[in-house]
Amino acid sequence: MKVIEAKIVVLGSQGVGKTSLVVRYIGKMFSKHISPTIGASFFTCNINLENARVKLQVWDTAGQERFRSMAPMYYRNANAALLVFDITSVNSFAAIKGWVKELQSNVPEAMVLSVVGNKSDLEDLRAVQSSEAAQFAASIGAQYCETSALHDQQGIDQVFLNTAAALLKLSNSNLVSSLRSYDSADVDPDKIPTGTPTEEDATHTGKVELPAWSIDSIAHGHVQKNMCC
Amino acid sequence: MWFGPNLQRSYKYMMFASKMPSLRIDQSDLKCKNGCDYFGNPQWQGYCSKCHREQMQRQRKAEKESSATLPKPEQKKPERGLRIPSHSSFSKFEEKRLRQSETLKKANLLKFSVFKKSSTDDHDHSAEKRPPEFKIPGIVNEGMKRDFRTRFPQLGPAVDRDSRLFVHSFIMDVIKCANVLSVDELSERVQRQYQRFMKHMDTSSHFANVEADTKELLMDFVEKHAMTYLHELPSVVFSPSGTDDERLDRAMSERIQQLSWVGERHLECKLDRNNPDCRQLLYKAISELLGMDSALSPGDKLSRVRRCCRHVLRLCSAAPASADDLLPALIFTVLKANPPRLVSNINFVTRFCNAQRLMTGEGGYYFTNLCCAVSFIENLTAESLNMDKKEFDCYMAMPASIGGSAWAAALSLCGAVREADEQRAHAQKLLTHTHNIHTRAEQLAANAQSFEEQIAKKVQDVLTKTPLEIKPRRELPRLGNLKEINTAPLIDLGTTTAQEEPQTKPEVTPEPLAATLLPTESTEPNITIQPETEPKLNILGFEVIERQSPSKSPQNLDQTWDLKQTSSLELLTPSPLGFTPFDSRSIDELMTPDEFGTDQLPPGLSNINYDIDLSDFSGDNSIAEEAPKSEPKDPFSPEALRKITTFDPFAPQTSKGFETALDSFDEFSFVDQRKQETDPFEVVHRGQDPFSPVELSKDPFFAPEKQSTSILDDNDTPATACLLPSPIQPQSSNKPT
The missing domain is CATH 1.20.5 (Single alpha-helices involved in coiled-coils or other helix-helix interfaces)
Known part of the structure; x- marks a missing residue:
């Protein structure tokens, strides 16, 4: 079975619900116990697809404007990004556009982008039309989902599932060197239903996971994309 | 590339x-x-x-x-790391300081480079002398071996050797290149080495059976050992020469000091300095962060950061804490901690940590956060704190010591509390320790007590089993005559000794018994009637043998009364020196049967002997003969009997012993002469021997235990028994004469 390890970064303005989105997602995994010490800022999970397993490392970022300048540190070497905005806030949607530009200019390798409109339960206060968002997402080659961290588990699952699937596709295309994939025989796909995230015990033990990044990719290697310069 | x-x-x-x-x-x-x-x-x-x-x-x-062949000169990169923002208000001040520190740094560099050079020179020297290359101290190798065995006990020696070889070549490579390459090239090289090892693990047959997880651990292991060693070398990998790291460290430290006024409200993190838990967590986080400097390998440093961040996460009141909470809290922690050589440490990890690990995983995430915090602090402006520019400038202009004192106080309080806790724990440990000792001492005391009681009980048992029966012992009438003169004044003394007998017995008996065991056995068949006599006799015999009678005999000769005894002894014994026991025994036998004469009849032969001897003797002392008649019953009392025996002319040895004892008492202290003192006692015991041989045989076993107490009695008894008689004796002896 193919196993892919990928780093996914969650970006978005402050207050759009990045954390609650993540918490909601982890909450499903950690339904028995949510350890407050782990926090929602960093976690790893496994997503099982039909013929592969995707190990996701989810990096949450601080959304405050003053930490905006630190973002490059976070999304460096990321393979996927969740761009979260608040459907009740136009500004947050505009910020997404900024993020996309920044990612495109600073990340040399192909990334899986997912635009997530959060707080879909606040339909009454909607300020960003879903068609507009979907259009934007399509323009940058991203998927668009609307979720509600409050009520909608399905949407959130879908976001991660889609991302995992896209990552799998990306790894098949061999375009990206930083995406580590290897074959593993120890996984029985029947046991874990497709699309279910399973808790990575490494998160608890603090074990460090080591996907084999090539040294070239770390240092913004020579793979040149036309987005930068 | x-x-x-x-x-x-x-x-x-x-x-x-x-x-x-x-x-x-x-x-x-x-x-x-x-x-x-x-x-x-x-x-x-x-x-x-x-x-x-x-x-x-x-x-x-x-x-x-x-210039392909020319080694690349070391590049100086002033732009690296912290740049002093020229627009910041305190720049002038800061610049001045930095210039100073730069000169310092240059001096430092010079020093360091000199040092380094000398050290490399040393290496070269050693290289010339012994192996062709610089040698890594064996301790590294040994340490690796040990560590490997503890961490990977399941892996074979081939893996161990491979990893050690790799570390060796790795270190050698780095040291060789350190002077030639710039830091970043070196870091690149190091990263390539890591890759090389990874590849080696993937391809080598030695590692075929090794799990992927274990490989990563091996990687860490290799990195740790190589880097730990390299870290120690000055200016090679840690704040290497040719970089600004040291200057930046100083600038950073100053900057953080300047920003000490920044509080939790500026960073919008919810910390409560009045909450002891919060303080405690912050304190822990800070100490982890400070510990980062003391960790040697990048991996260790990284794990310090991770632990620090975990504390910080718990510090964030909101659960589960998100990055929104983590970062401000971490910034705050860094500001309060002001870790030493922060920039150097971060650069060291960035350059020489295995990149795979640094870029991913929890450690990587937290380290990224730390980098963020540091860069935030570097670039901190009024805007980033959401405060008025003027206010910010005011704060910055303020001496560093003023701001943030509240938190400093809280933290120092925390430190004090922690210290107190530690001390309390320590004291608690000591307390339990002393308590343990105390209980054990009590136990020991109880044991001693019970032991004592046990012994006492045993003694009691023995005493009850073999009660003290003082059987009247009769004197031969003629003997009695002799004695009565002596005994009359001694009666009271005799009673006292009689009472003490049971106690004194055990002490006195052991030594003679041990020595006399054989004789008793041998004598037993002979003496059928009175078993008690055997030990006495033995004792007597023993003493006699020990004490040369001949030397004493002259003394005895001087004394009128003793003279007779000695003479009697000489008469009795064929050889005065050696074979007294037999004779004395016979005498005693003779004596005792007569006393018991009413109850048991002794063998006739002894009687005959006895009669002969006594008659001879009594013939000499005409006065003595009359005395017994006046007090015929007295002799039957044990005291009297004892006295009689002691003074018995027929037991010349005993009398001799007694005399010697008396002499010794006169001459020396009691204590010194205990051995000799005991002798007279034995004589005394002889009178009590009727208590049965069983008792005597048992006594030796108790003797050692009881000795301490009995010794006192011993001292008393000789004093009473021997001291007193001595003045009396001459009188008694004189009287007849």
Whole structure:
């Protein structure tokens, strides 16, 4: 079975619900116990697809404007990004556009982008039309989902599932060197239903996971994309 | 292939893109020098990344062509790391300070380089002398071996050897290149080494059975050992020469000091300094962060950071804490901790940590956060704290010591509390320890007590089993005559000794018994009637043998009364020296049967002997003969009997012993002469011997235990028994004469 390890970064303005989105997602995994010490800022999970397993490392970022300048540190070497905005806030949607530009200019390798409109339960206060968002997402080659961290588990699952699937596709295309994939025989796909995230015990033990990044990719290697310069 | 790795590996670099807004320079200034309409970067000499890359490539090519053989000179990169923002209000002050520190740093560098050179020279020397290359101290190898065995007990020796070989070659490589390459090239090289090892693990047959997880652990292991050693070498990997690390450390430290006024409200993190838990967590986080400097390998440093961040996460009141909470809290922690050599540490980890690990995983995430915090602190402005510029300037102008004292106080309080806790724990431990000792002492005391009781009980048992029966012992009438003269004054003495007998017995008996065991056995068949006599006799015999009678005999000769005894002895014994026991025994036998004469009849033979001897003797002492008649019953009392025996002329040895004892008492202290003192007792016991041989036989076993107590009695008894008689005796002896 193919196993892919990928780093996914969650970006978005402050207050759009990045954390609650993540918490909601982890909450499903950690339904028995949510350890407050782990926090929602960093976690790893496994997503099982039909013929592969995707190990996701989810990096949450601080959304405050003053930490905006630190973002490059976070999304460096990321393979996927969740761009979260608040459907009740136009500004947050505009910020997404900024993020996309920044990612495109600073990340040399192909990334899986997912635009997530959060707080879909606040339909009454909607300020960003879903068609507009979907259009934007399509323009940058991203998927668009609307979720509600409050009520909608399905949407959130879908976001991660889609991302995992896209990552799998990306790894098949061999375009990206930083995406580590290897074959593993120890996984029985029947046991874990497709699309279910399973808790990575490494998160608890603090074990460090080591996907084999090539040294070239770390240092913004020579793979040149036309987005930068 | 590698372009400006210094830039890429620096956390600073990551800042670049978004730092533009705060620069407030005209946009045209930021464009690429080539005019390609992209933004340039001062770190790329004003080019955009693409143009810079091309530029560099061209440069490299030229370099290679021109001076391929020449070692690359060390590059100085003042732009690396912290840049002092020229627009910040305190820049002048800071710049001045930095200039100072720079000169310092230069001096330092000089010093360091000298040191380094000398050290490498040393290496060279040793290299010339012994092996062709610098030798890694064996302790590294040993340490690796040990560590490997504890960490990977399941792996074979081949793996162990491979990893050690790798570490060796790795260290050698780094040391060789350290002087030639710039830091970033070195870091690149190190990373390649890591890769090489990874590849080796993937391909080598030794590692075929090793799990992927274990391989990663092996990687860590290798990194740890190599880097731990290299870290110790001055200016090789940690704040290497040719970098600004040290200066930046100082600048950072000063900067943090300047910012000590920044509190939790500025950073909008919810910390409560009045909450002891919160303080405690912050304290822990800070100590972890401070511990980062003392960790040697990048991996250890990373795990310190991870632990620190975990504390910080718990510090964030909101659960589960998100990055929104983590980062401000971490910034706050860094500000309060002001860790030493922060920039050097971060650069060290960035450069020489296994990149795979650094880029991913929890450790990587937290380290990224720490980098963020540091860069935030570097670039901290009024805006980033959401405060008025003037206020900010005011704060910055203020002496560093004023601000933040509340938290400092809280933290020092925390430290004090912690110390107190530690001390309390220590005291608690000591307390339990002493308590243990106390209980054990009590137990010991109880044991001693019970032991004593047990012994007492045993003694009691023995005493009850073999009660003290003082059987009247009759004197031969003629003997009695002799004695009565002596005994009459001694009666009271005799009673006292009689009472003490049971106690004194055990002490006195052991030594003679041990010596006399054989004789008793041998004598037993002979003496059928009175078993009690045997031990006495033995005792007597023993003493006699020990004490040369001949030497004493002259003394005895001087005394009128004793003279007779000795004479009697001589009469009785064929050889006065050696064979007294037999004779004395016979005498005693003779004596005792007569006393018991009413109850039991002794064998006739002894009687005959006895009669003969006594008659001879009594014939000499006419006065003595009359005495017994006046007090015929007295002799039957044990005291009297004892006295009689002691003074019995027929037991010349005893009398001798007694005499010697008396002499010794006169001459020496009681204590010194205990042995001799005991002798008279034995004589006394002889009278009590009727108690049965059983008792005597048992006594020796108790004797050692009872001795301590009995010794006192011993002292008393001789005093009473022997001291008193001595003045009396002459009288008695004189009287008859």
